[in-house]
Amino acid sequence: MREVARWLWARPDRLALTSTVLVTANVVAMSLAPRALALTLQTASITGFLLVLLLVFGIGRGPS
Known part of the structure; x- marks a missing residue:
């Protein structure tokens, strides 16, 4: 995980780019997918976005 955060x-x-891809996936899920699938994709993209924020700001700035 630390390697991903540092990268x-x-x-x-x-x-x-990572944030843009996750937000785009969320918008596509809301627009095109059937309702049940859209909710699943939205949850996955929001979780991924929060994980990226956690990695970058939580682990990425920690002591090396």
Whole structure:
């Protein structure tokens, strides 16, 4: 997990790309998928987004 956080934190464009992909997945889920699948995809994308934030700000700035 620390390696992922460092990899994301090393270049801000990676963090921006990851966040963009997760938000786009959420929008696509709301727009195109059937209701049950949309809720599952939304939950997964929001969880992924929160995990990225936790990794970057929680673990990424910790002592090395």
